[in-house]
Every structure is written in C-alpha cells, then in structure tokens.
Amino acid sequence: MEDREQLAQWIEESNYIVFFGGAGVSTESGIPDFRSVDGLYNQQYKYPPETMLSHSFFMREPEEFFRFYENKVLAPDAEPNNAHKALASLEAKGKLKAVITQNIDGLHQKAGSKEVLELHGSVLRNYCMGCGESYDLDSVIDKIRAEKVPYCEKCGKIIKPDVVLYEEGLDNSIMSRSLQHLQNADMLIIGGTSLVVYPAAGLIDYYKVNKLVLINRDKTARDSVADLVIHDSIGEVLAPFI
Numbered sequence: 001m002e003d004r005e006q007l008a009q010w011i012e013e014s015n016y017i018v019f020f021g022g023a024g025v026s027t028e029s030g031i032p033d034f035r036s037v038d039g040l041y042n043q044q045y046k047y048p049p050e051t052m053l054s055h056s057f058f059m060r061e062p063e064e065f066f067r068f069y070e071n072k073v074l075a076p077d078a079e080p081n082n083a084h085k086a087l088a089s090l091e092a093k094g095k096l097k098a099v100i101t102q103n104i105d106g107l108h109q110k111a112g113s114k115e116v117l118e119l120h121g122s123v124l125r126n127y128c129m130g131c132g133e134s135y136d137l138d139s140v141i142d143k144i145r146a147e148k149v150p151y152c153e154k155c156g157k158i159i160k161p162d163v164v165l166y167e168e169g170l171d172n173s174i175m176s177r178s179l180q181h182l183q184n185a186d187m188l189i190i191g192g193t194s195l196v197v198y199p200a201a202g203l204i205d206y207y208k209v210n211k212l213v214l215i216n217r218d219k220t221a222r223d224s225v226a227d228l229v230i231h232d233s234i235g236e237v238l239a240p241f242i
Contacts, residue, residue: 003230004237010211010228011241014187017096019087020204021234024192024216026103028081028235032072054166062149062158069161070144073104074123076137080111083191086238088112098181102197104163117178119170119203121163126150130157170199179206187211191234195222 011017023033045068051057053073058065080088088111090096098115099108106124108116126135133154135143140159143150150159164170182188188207193216195201204212204222214226215234223229230237 003228004240006228007213007230007237008240010187010213011090011095014095014211016185017090017187017189018098018100018181018185018207019096020100020182020188020190020193021083022102022191022193022195022197025083025101025234026078026081026105026107027192028083028233029075029078029105029107031075031078031103031105031107050166055168058160058165066144066149070141074137074141075105076141078105078107080107082235082239082242084108084111084113086241089242091115097185098178100178100181100203102193115181117174117181119164119174119178121161121171123161123163125162126159127162128152128155128157129160130155135159175199175203178203182206183208185209187213189213189215190222190226191215191238193220194218195220 027033045052047057052065052068084107087096087099087108091113098117099113100117100119101108102119104118104120104123106122124137126137126140127133130152131154133152135150140150140161143159151157152159182203183206185207186209188204188211190204190213195204210227212226213228214220214223215230215232215237217231217233219231
C-alpha cells in the first residue's frame, strides 16, 4: 500500500488522533525555521539566536532583544496553510483531539483548531512583568516601533511576550494535558519537526500504539521508530483532509 493511502486508512480507522508539530508546519506560511539551512541559526548576528532569545539576555538587553524579536521572530501577516487547515478540519470531524505544537505563531487557532497545546507559548499573548496587564500583538509591535522596548501603560514595567525563552521551563499544566492526550491517542501524527528540542520532543515517548506517523521533509533521528514515514511537504500530504 502506498504511504499516503496508508495514512488515509489509518485516519479513517482512528477516533483519537493527536498531532505533534514543529517549525516545519509554519514554514509553508512564510515563517522561517530557526534550524533550516536558511534559518536564523545559519545567519550571522552580533549574538547567537540562542543567546538573544534567552531569559537572561531579555532581562539584560531588552532593546536588542526586541529589535531581533520584531525583525526575525514575528510574522503578524502570516496565514494558515493546508496543514493547519487540514488539522482543523479533522478536529471538526471528531477525528483529531489535540494539536501539540512547538510553534508560537497562533496559526493553528487562526485556522480553526480549538484544542491547541502551545508548549512554547504564543507571540499573540503579552503581559506586563509588573502588574500583569495583558497586551495583544499589535499593541506590542506599535510600542516596539515607537519606544524600542514596550512598556506598560499602567505601571511602566517591561511587557514580556508569553513565549518560553531559553533558560525558562515549560508550563506544567500544558505538559500534563499533552501527556494525557498522548496516552489516550490511537494515532499520533508528527509533522514538521526534527525532534531535537527537549523536553518537548521527549513527549512522543508517551504514545504507545502502533500508528505513529512521521511527516517531515528531511530525515529525523526518530524515523526508525515510526510506523509510517513520509518525507515530503506536510501541507501537500495533509491537503486531502481539508
């Protein structure tokens, strides 16, 4: 049986599908993958991206952090692609129960997905580190462009994006809900991730059924443990399920 026919058959047979995705899901929406050949990790900057996206750097040099953050991380005009749309469609049909994502762009929700577990947070949510006041993405972008560092209108403290920076831990409640979905899943689709970022990548070890599908353009270290591997564009592979 052809790989895509096998994928379609398993989706038809399954009733508790979980999707685990990474940066490759959003590259087809024009958002760069940090670890791709042309991504941030292969470009030259004054500091390495890991440093500039760390908690200590954010606290020490907020102006440089936000300059890099606006220029290279934010993509406010990005739209969902076929992968996002297909997953939302599968959820609406009752097949897919959860999307677990390492992405911070909010495109799964924009496509219509409801149960989205954002392991690394979201650029769409921002809060004052002093009083906790919430700010949306547009207001933060406006403040960065006007002031270089976004400050709270109420108390004057720095506004921090609700994203997990290097040196910060993952949200325990998000991790717990992700584990529960993975343990209940009768099919796990992994897409657009090299599975090298821990502890997020370690979550897939909690899935124990034999319908583990891995869709990624390049080979990963986990190809050998998957029941079905498809090396192709995730948007093209999932498009038939929209």
